[in-house]
Amino acid sequence: MSANPLEQFEVKTIIPIEVNGIDISFTNSSLFMVIAVFLSTFLLLLCVRKKQVIPGYAQSIAETLYDFINGIVKDNLGSEGKKYFAFIFTIFLFVLTGNLLGLMPLGLFSLHPFTYTSHLAAVGTLSLISLIFSICVGIKHKGWGYLHTFFPKGIPFILAPLIVLIEIISFASKPFSLTVRLVANMIVGHVMLDIIAGFVLMIGVAGAFAPILFNSCIIAFEFMVAFIQAFIYTVLTCVYLGESLHDH
Amino acid sequence: MQKQNKNKELGEDLTKLQNKIQGLKNELEDKNASEFNKNQASGFAMGMRVITELVSGPIIGAGIGFLLDKLLNSGKLFLIIFILLGGFAGIYNVYKFAKSLENNDDNTGE
Numbered sequence: 001m002s003a004n005p006l007e008q009f010e011v012k013t014i015i016p017i018e019v020n021g022i023d024i025s026f027t028n029s030s031l032f033m034v035i036a037v038f039l040s041t042f043l044l045l046l047c048v049r050k051k052q053v054i055p056g057y058a059q060s061i062a063e064t065l066y067d068f069i070n071g072i073v074k075d076n077l078g079s080e081g082k083k084y085f086a087f088i089f090t091i092f093l094f095v096l097t098g099n100l101l102g103l104m105p106l107g108l109f110s111l112h113p114f115t116y117t118s119h120l121a122a123v124g125t126l127s128l129i130s131l132i133f134s135i136c137v138g139i140k141h142k143g144w145g146y147l148h149t150f151f152p153k154g155i156p157f158i159l160a161p162l163i164v165l166i167e168i169i170s171f172a173s174k175p176f177s178l179t180v181r182l183v184a185n186m187i188v189g190h191v192m193l194d195i196i197a198g199f200v201l202m203i204g205v206a207g208a209f210a211p212i213l214f215n216s217c218i219i220a221f222e223f224m225v226a227f228i229q230a231f232i233y234t235v236l237t238c239v240y241l242g243e244s245l246h247d248h
Numbered sequence: 249m250q251k252q253n254k255n256k257e258l259g260e261d262l263t264k265l266q267n268k269i270q271g272l273k274n275e276l277e278d279k280n281a282s283e284f285n286k287n288q289a290s291g292f293a294m295g296m297r298v299i300t301e302l303v304s305g306p307i308i309g310a311g312i313g314f315l316l317d318k319l320l321n322s323g324k325l326f327l328i329i330f331i332l333l334g335g336f337a338g339i340y341n342v343y344k345f346a347k348s349l350e351n352n353d354d355n356t357g358e
Contacts, residue, residue, distance in 0.1 A: 173304040
């Protein structure tokens with residue numbers, strides 16, 4: 001166990017790559033993203049390997065996941081949202097697998113667990129991608145009318161300079177609030193686990209019932225947080241996408 | 249004899265109808281239950297949304313103000329203006345969100 005609880009978030013280079021002076025090395029963060037993509041794809045394919053009308057255990061897990069996301073998309077985007085299901089489903093799986101991978105005891109396989117959803121850079125990029133996606137969708141649906149996002153109808157023209165500035169700030173704060181919510185939750189959970197595990201070492205494994213018990217509770221709680229945060233991230237991506245799809 | 253047959257048929261039809269109604273009722277109950285759970289979860293999501301939107305407005309405002317100050321070499325002028333605007337934006341966001349909730353309630357109430 002490391003002495004510094006923030007050491008677990010350190011990005012380490014695995015394969016150094018540099019193009020034109022820009023560092024694009026393959027790091028442990030990238031490694032875990034690749035693992036997450038392959039793992040989620042592999043598990044889902046495994047679940048729907050045998051396609052039956054009456055689903056077995058594995059297939060019903062995949063179907064529940066599908067229904068869950070389908071419900072979110074339908075609630076927030078309406079019937080038009082069907083087109084964007086794949087995008088939302090991908091985001092949900094990517095975030096959820098990232099959250100859960102960080103909680104797995106991968107140290108047993110001499111692979112230090114790394115939560116890429118605890119990094120502003122990784123989640124921020126994801127949020128920016130969904131922001132750009134929602135801008136594209138908005139422009140495609142409304143054309144020039146999309147600019148009304150920054151100046152809603154029915155507001156006196158004299159307020160334009162103030163309202164436009166406020167709307168631009170509130171628009172820019174969307175991906176930021178999405179990112180901070182997820183990142184803060186992940187960092188706090190992992191730091192807490194690390195510190196309390198440090199107590200166990202301080203007292204000695206034999207006598208440390210209280211911290212071990214407490215840590216077990218926290219780990220269960222963190223699994224719940226991993227699911228809820230993935231859900232919240234997905235719902236709010238949907239909400240923001242819905243705002244650029246429909247008029248308010 | 250014919251009348252008896254007819255009565256029997258009618259009875260069968262009635263039981264079928266009864267079963268169908270019961271099935272639909274169960275379905276509706278299931279649906280309501282799952283909707284309740286979903287509402288609770290999305291209530292949590294909405295709470296988180298309000299908190300972070302209130303906070304992120306001023307932060308983004310400060311960021312924009314800081315960059316403008318650096319660009320125009322204007323001391324702390326834009327930083328102050330944009331932090332205030334960011335605060336407005338945060339509250340405005342929450343106001344818009346609350347309004348959209350109100351609209352949803354109206355729609356379901358009808």
